[in-house]
Amino acid sequence: MAVGSDAVVKGLVGPNTRLVDLAGRRVIPGLNDAHAHLSMDPGNEILLETQSYDPSWSELRETISKTIGQAPVGAILFGNIGTTVFGDRTVDRAKLDEVSPDRPVILGTFDGHAAILNSAALKLLAIAEDVADPMGGRYERDGVGRLTGVVREYAYDAVLGRLAALASDADAEASLRDDLKSAARYGLTTIQDMPVSGNVDRTARLLAHIPTPIRVRITRMNGTTPAGPDYAEGAGAPPHPAPLVSVNGTKWVLDGVVFEGSLSPRASRSDPTDANDPHGFAGLPPLFSPPVIDRMLKDALQHHYQLQVHVFGTPAAREMLDAMERLGGASVWFGRRVRFEHGDGLTPELIARVKRMGVIVSQQGSHLDIRDIDPALGRGFFDRLQAERAQPLRSLLAAGIPVALGSDGPLNPWLGILGATTHPDRPEEAITREQALIAYTRGSAYAQFEESDKGILAPGKLADLAVLSQDVLTVPATDLLKTRSVLTLVGGRVAYDAHVLAQP
8 A cells, every 4th residue: 555654654553453563574575487397296205315316226225125115005205306317317216126026216306307216116107018208208119119217308298197196185295385385484575386287177176275375377388299399288277266376378498408408319418519419508409390399389379478488598499489480479478578597598689679679588496506506516607607698687677588596495584596697607697686686586577477466566466565674685695595574464464474563
């Protein structure tokens, strides 16, 4: 209703007004995670807890054996792996079967684009030997045509969808509640969720049933069939299944990530400065041909939804922009707010084209110092990537391109803000803390066509706000991760209260 001095605001106080003294704390518009994946985990899933983010096979084998000895009957073992195990072609279904012949084991890469499954997991998820590869994905096979247990890109998306389907509604709701509760504690008032294939309708239904304490925008993240993208998936979901939940937009994954090279053979990286190397931004292969990308754009035009595309490398970004040019150019697309999720491989030439087309770039600051996630990459790898001018952020803002920030992982927004404001890989591309906060609030609101309702604190806007535990504009960078909200409001209602503020 009002923002201003004590004198202005206290003029609105009536006999039933509740007063909360912030004691000088900083209050910000509610944070808006522009790129999140809420979890729906089966209750019998057990996480393999390794000592490192990028475990060796020997460490992983020991962890699997130890976990099997402690796990109840029927447990599903899920572990995260880095490039060491994934790049080792000897680690496959057969090797996992030696360690765990009866218990399902799924080893997913830390970036969510590939996995290795044992025979029990393939059986649990009803993945038959004659399964056909979906477009943009692969079930890898050995020399005699038998599944190796390695699944890539859209095939892994199908695996994750089937795994989530195994969760009971009670277990799925428990996962969602934990995520939403954690989000409110960090000061998030909106999450833009991209559920794994096949779970849009179910996610909408469960969020409406919980109900969610914060706003959730669900974007369809459809799968593919052997014939092509599945445009019908999630089309029947209601646009507003609950007061704080909406469903709109569709996201497609146009390439993979440099650490796995999209669908390139598993192997150790060679020289990512080579323009043809799939493990460098300049050489990362797209997953779809130009005619398929054209069809994606036409479907968005025909059905009037916002199009979001995962583009990590340079080639996929270029193909997408070329397709937009073929289908009308800026006169058609400017104002439709097509989103590039990630955009790490945008070169100066492509940045100019992005600006001309009115594309929004949705970045994730937590990606900008990936060595904390995968130390095996080493400093030298990122030194070479700098030569490609990869992972721009300040350059995007300087060009006047709308930037939104999100997590694409742990929901802690301060992890992403730390990465965006320090950018250890390319410090010259770091942005200020104020710019990062704007991208995480007003920028993310613009990215979902809701800047008229939220993203800033002003009369007439929704009362979505967070009171912070510390002043994030002045604390040392290393302390940013300690930030929490002490009071989170969504539409003027309390979504989280740490009970540290004086109230009558």
